Amino acid sequence: MQAMKKKTCMTLNSAAETIAYNQDLLTEILLRLPTKSLIKFKCVSKQWLFIISDPDFCLSHTRHHHSNGFLSPTALLLKGDCYTPPSEFAIVPLKHYSKVPFFHYIIDPDIKILQSCNGLLICESSRRSYLICNPTTKSFWRLHPPSNSYYNFLSKFCVNLAFDPLRSPHYKIICIWENSREPYKFNLDVFSSETDSWSISIITFEVDEEEAIDFQDGVFCNGRIHWCGYGNETLYFDVENESLKTMPMTLPTRMDAPEECRYFGESRGVLYLAVTYCMAVCLEFDVFEMARDYSQWNWKKRLNLGDAVKVFPELELGCVEYCPGFSGVCFIRSEKEEEPKVVLWADGKIICFDFNEGAWKKLYDLGPGFKIGSLYLGEDDHLHYEKFHAYQYFENLSCL
Numbered sequence: 316m317q318a319m320k321k322k323t324c325m326t327l328n329s330a331a332e333t334i335a336y337n338q339d340l341l342t343e344i345l346l347r348l349p350t351k352s353l354i355k356f357k358c359v360s361k362q363w364l365f366i367i368s369d370p371d372f373c374l375s376h377t378r379h380h381h382s383n384g385f386l387s388p389t390a391l392l393l394k395g396d397c398y399t400p401p402s403e404f405a406i407v408p409l410k411h412y413s414k415v416p417f418f419h420y421i422i423d424p425d426i427k428i429l430q431s432c433n434g435l436l437i438c439e440s441s442r443r444s445y446l447i448c449n450p451t452t453k454s455f456w457r458l459h460p461p462s463n464s465y466y467n468f469l470s471k472f473c474v475n476l477a478f479d480p481l482r483s484p485h486y487k488i489i490c491i492w493e494n495s496r497e498p499y500k501f502n503l504d505v506f507s508s509e510t511d512s513w514s515i516s517i518i519t520f521e522v523d524e525e526e527a528i529d530f531q532d533g534v535f536c537n538g539r540i541h542w543c544g545y546g547n548e549t550l551y552f553d554v555e556n557e558s559l560k561t562m563p564m565t566l567p568t569r570m571d572a573p574e575e576c577r578y579f580g581e582s583r584g585v586l587y588l589a590v591t592y593c594m595a596v597c598l599e600f601d602v603f604e605m606a607r608d609y610s611q612w613n614w615k616k617r618l619n620l621g622d623a624v625k626v627f628p629e630l631e632l633g634c635v636e637y638c639p640g641f642s643g644v645c646f647i648r649s650e651k652e653e654e655p656k657v658v659l660w661a662d663g664k665i666i667c668f669d670f671n672e673g674a675w676k677k678l679y680d681l682g683p684g685f686k687i688g689s690l691y692l693g694e695d696d697h698l699h700y701e702k703f704h705a706y707q708y709f710e711n712l713s714c715l
Contacts, residue, residue: 342366346379350451350710370484373712377434377480380711384481385583385648386433388707392417393643393660394428395688396702402426405687406708407665407679409647420453421446430476431706432535434713435486437476445474447486447508449713456715460490461504461513471495475533475540477554480713482538485509487554489540491530499524505557508715518559522550536581543579543588551609562609566590569601570617576702578644582655588612589644589657596633598624600644602657618668620661623675629683630662635699643703660703663687 345353345366353376357364366372377386391407402418402425418426418438425441438446440457448455460472471493478486488506493499503518522528526546533540541551544564552559566588575593579586586605591597598620603612620641624630632640643660647667654670658678663686665679681687688701 338362338366342372345372346376350376350380350712353712354451367712370714373714374480374484377711377713381481383583386481386709386711388647389710390708391645391647391658391665392428392431392706392708393665393687394704394706395691396704397696397700400425400691403691404428404706407687407705409678417450418448421448421455428704428706429474429531430533430535431708432476432478432486433480434709434711435476435478435715436706436708437474437488439474445488447476447488447715449711449715450708451710452712452714454715456508458488458506461506461515473530473533475530475535477535477538477540478713479535479538480711483509484714489533489552489554501530503552503559514557517557520550520559532579534579534581534586536586537584541579541581541586543577545577562605563611566601566603566612567614570597570599572597576642580644580646582646583648585655587615587646587655587657591639591644593637595636596639598633598639598641616670618657623661623666623668626675627664627666627677630664630666632662635697638697638699640699642701643705645705645707647707658705660687660705663689663698 353367357367389410391409392404393407394404423440423442426446427439429437429439434449436448436450438448440446445458446455447458473491475489476486477489485508487508490504490506491501493501500519500521502516505514505517526544526548528542528544528549530542533542538555539551539553542549547563547565548561549564550559551562569590570592572592572594575591578589581587585607588603589600591600599617601617602615604615605612620632620639624632634640641659641661645658646655647658649656649669649671656667656669658665658667664677665687667676667678669676686698688703689698692698
């Protein structure tokens with residue numbers, strides 16, 4: 316019996332040595348491990364640290380863990396507008412709970428998330444600069460605006476991030492700025508991480524006052540940055556070809572009430588738009604889907620939060636006039652992948668409507684008596700006055 320144990324131990328040691336001395340085999344094994352495990356395994360040895368830190372390995376690992384050509388978010392970062400400090404937000408797990416200490420490695424006092432894109436975040440710092448961050452690897456890169464459009468009292472300034480690690484390890488920053496001396500006339504600059512340089516004013520364009528395009532919240536999808544418009548048309552930027560094009564914003568239907576908010580997003584290469592309405596009590600909103608050829612918006616469904624209350628009676632919605640008690644609408648893929656899930660914050664809980672199953676579900680709940688977003692409320696504040704934005708977090712090893 317003792318001899319068998321000794322033989323088994325020798326066999327295991329021999330296998331371990333074989334793997335240790337064969338870097339190609341070790342790399343193939345590490346490629347299949349979860350991102351969080353690899354972060355810990357950097358401490359195993361200098362060899363493992365060298366392999367896991369190599370940019371080519373990081374890129375291969377990210378590409379190894381895609382699903383049908385798309386990355387899947389690990390969590391949502393939920394940020395409130397009214398009461399929440401700039402650097403604070405709630406983490407809503409989508410796959411597993413992850414206590415990622417976001418931004419503790421950055422010395423800037425206030426960080427504001429502007430956009431999430433396939434594992435990288437672009438944030439605005441109180442120090443008049445932008446930070447491109449990978450919270451998984453705790454790395455960041457500070458970027459200053461181009462000198463010709465530097466922060467001043469004359470320019471409106473918007474930045475957007477374009478990054479697809481399944482196509483390229485490099486990212487681009489699209490900067491759009493408007494000089495107040497020439498209203499509705501815009502310049503578009505592009506920063507490339509590959510060349511570490513700005514291309515200044517590659518496009519100059521004008522926007523009709525009635526079109527009202529929001530250049531703050533760009534959506535990166537299919538290699539293009541898209542902006543939400545409130546007129547008949549909006550714009551999108553083809554990142555690879557560096558060209559600006561139009562797409563329609565006319566909606567096929569709407570409720571007989573003023574719009575309150577538009578939530579613009581994407582899931583698996585398809586653009587979606589959710590429209591909420593301004594009424595004393597309104598628990599309904601419309602969901603639209605853009606045709607793949609960008610020819611038109613198609614109405615998908617009118618969702619009613621009253622149906623969600625029937626499933627989750629603990630939700631107290633519509634109890635404050637003109638504050639329905641839900642916000643932060645975003646779109647993520649469903650497990651069956653054909654249709655998206657519409658995720659939103661509702662009275663301190665995270666719920667979703669699954670188009671595949673046609674049903675409301677609870678996605679995340681802190682438990683009885685606990686509500687997401689209530690931590691910073693004052694004595695006279697009501698949680699339903701808070702408005703949330705949701706940013707998707709992708710756990711990967713992408714290098715900056």
